[in-house]
Amino acid sequence: MKRFSCFVIGIFLLMGVLPAQEREVKLKIVETSDIHGNYYPYDFIHRKEAAGSLARVHAFVQKKREIYKDNLILLDNGDILQGQPTAYYYNYIDTVTRHLAAEMMNFMGYDAGNMGNHDVETGRAVFDRWAGDCHFPVLGANIIDTATGETHFKPYEVLERDSVKIVVLGMITPAIPVWLSENLWKGLRFDDMEATARKWMKIIREKEKPDLVIGIFHAGQDAQLMGGKFHENASVEVARNVPGFDIVLMGHDHARECKKIENIAGDSVLIMDPASTGIVVSNVDVTLKLRDGKVVDKKVNGVLSETKNYGVSEEFMQRFAPEYDAVQNFVSKKIGSFTETISTRPAYFGSSAFIDLIHTLQLEISGADISLAAPLSYDTEISEGDIFVSDMFNLYKYENMLYTMNLSGKEIHDALEMSYNLWTNQMKSPDDHLLLFREQRREGAEDRASFKNFSFNFDSAASIIYTVDVTKPDGEKVTILSMADGTPFDMDKIYKVAVNSYRGNGGGELLTKGSGISQDDLKERIISSTDKDLRYYLMQYIEQKKVIEPRALNQWKFIPEEWVVPAAKRDYEFLFGKVKK
Structure with missing residues (x-):
């Protein structure tokens, strides 16, 4: 009887009349982005406990892995190598051991990473070393080696889970040359995202025949043209215009997002962005129904999940305790003292001791005639008294070089015009805002607060008197x-003008759109550049001087004063609350 049953089943199999075999596969996809050196739940700059961090992300991931096992896919979307002294220490101080970011990501079981603009900012020696230390591929489909025409990093990664084929395609914003000195990325170019996506989607479909396609793009969603030729923040445009993506995971703009859009083929694409520092993660559930091994139905849903609810991974903290101590020792070194407390808050309303200290240092280091500088951190303070290495990350947030450039008086004037256009409202009455605020704030975009534009583009000048x-x-x-x-x-x-390399390369477009210098001509204006980041020279300067007396230079002001003084008080309270008496 048994033999007869097997014989009948065999006949039915040959005839193809048996019921189709169906099964369901559930996947969990977790994205981190813009961690910015926040590896531990501690802020080494402000010396206090911090929200977010990889330590909290690990606790979240481990909890989800209890349910999903190997069907959990962990992805990082770039800008992990800059921000906190943890990253700086393993970028530039301890260059012998494996990079801490790579060790942590290996420990956490990342399946793929992606390059961010601030990862490129660390320079090829650093980011190539980090990528080499990672036990997973770092992606970059539009990062091209100019010598070979091939991608410098792997363009995409193929993952298989329960016989389901997942392809992850990674890209970075192509606007790198607008912000970063070419010596940091020499031998590379950054291609347009949409053109790159079209090229690789065709290859992926024909060669891989995937069941699920994930785009992980270090670019935001508000598309704009930068430097006259770089399409910045094109993530949503790619998702809409290049059919084939089921999920597009964004980063770069530090603003939370979770929504679905319809692409030009009429298909739904999930768009997510977990903002920055690991406070939230993109948490995606994918359910695939397979019939005879082929996907016949696909459900994709996402939420932004707070990591604070999962605590801190003790296993993570114990594993990386020695590195924590090494960074703590590094930032605890005293380098001098300040006679006054300085803050970025007054910088939005006139000449301030914080920004004018940067101006003074830039002028002394460069020997330039004029300095341009902006508040790189939206809201930060350095207290009077002893100054430590940690304070240097407060004083200067990014690893910019210092450029000395040739600019005409008119070009300086026009750059300032654009800066204050980004910065200030046109007051029509004494009751109007002095500053230019956005109508609606996107959640998670704390580094922009209520400003319509980024405050790191609010350049003021020193060594000239102006209103x-x-x-x-x-x-x-x-x-x-x-x-x-x-x-x-x-x-x-x-005039010889001191600017940071971000501005000198066209960042913020003050020198291109504002001054009218073409993107290609900017490099011809550079007279000299420091070979190390500006923070290094600021640190050296303070160590040599020992005691710094920061003061406002009072070389510029807003007018008419009868309007702006009360408006400044109102706007200060709008941004920061009432001043304590």
């Missing part, structure tokens, strides 16, 4: 009265 009339329209606000020593300021004269 900013906020009742005037865009392009007519700035009046330069003289040089700081009383000599005339000449619109036609060429």
Whole structure:
């Protein structure tokens, strides 16, 4: 009887009349992005406990792995190598041991990483070393080796889970040349995201025949053209215009997002962005129904999950305790003292001791005629008294070089006009805002607060005397009265100007869109560049001086004062609350 049954089943199999075999596969996909050195639940800059961190992400992931086992896919979306002294220490101080970020990500079981612009900012020696230390591929489909024409990193990764084939395609914003000195990425180029996605989607479909396609893009969702040729923040455009993606995981803009859009083929694409520092993660559930090994139904849903609810992974903290101690020792070194407390808060309303200290140092280091600088951190303070290495990350947030550039008086003026256009409202009455605020704030975008534009593009100048009339329209606000020593300021004269490398490469477009210098011509204006980041030289300067007396230079102001003084008080309270008496 048994033999007869087997014979009948065999006949039915040959005839193809047996019921189809169906099964269901559940996947969990977790994305981190813009961790910015927040590996531990401790802020080494401000010396206090911190939200987010890889330690909390690990606790979250381990809890989910109890349910999903190997069907949990963990992805990182870049900007992990810059921000906290933890990253800086293993980028530039301890370059012998395996990079801490790689060791932690290996320990956590990441399946793939992606390059971010601040990872590129660390320089090829650092990011290539880190990628080499990772036990998973770091992706970059649009990062091209100019010598070979091939991708410098793997363009995509193929993962198989329960016979389901998942392809992860990684890309970075192509606007790197607008922000970063070419010596940091020499031998590479950054191609357009949409063109790159079209190329690789065709290859992926034909060669891999995937069941699920995930795009992991270090780019935000508000697309814009930068430097006249780089399509920045094109993630949503790629998701919409290049059919084939089921999920697009974003980063870069530090703003939370979770939504579905319809692409041009009429298919739904899940769009997610977990903002920054690991406070939340993108948490995606995928359910696939398979019939005879082929996907016949697919459900994709996502939520942004808070990591604080899962605590801190003790296993993680114990494993990386020695590295924690090494970083703590590094940031605890005293380098000098300040006679006054300085804060970025007053910098939005006029000349301030915080920004003018940066100006003073830039002028002394470079020997330039004029300095341009902005508040790189939205809201930060350095207290009077002893100054430690940790405070240097407060004073200067990014690993920018210092450039000295040739700019005409008119180009300086026009760059300032654009800066204050980004910065200030046009006041039509005494009751209006002085500062330019956005109508609606995106959750998670704390580093922009309520400003319409990024405050790291709010350049002021030193060594010139000028006023900013906020009742005037865009392009007519700035009046330069003289040089700081009383000599005339000449619109036609060429001045040596100290700027950070972000600005000098076209970052914020103050020198391109504002001053009218083409992106390609900017490099011809650079007279000199430091070979180390500006923070290094600031640290050296303070160590040599030992005691710093920070003060506002009072070389510029907003007018008319009868309007701006009460407006500044209102806007200060709007941003920071009432001043304590």
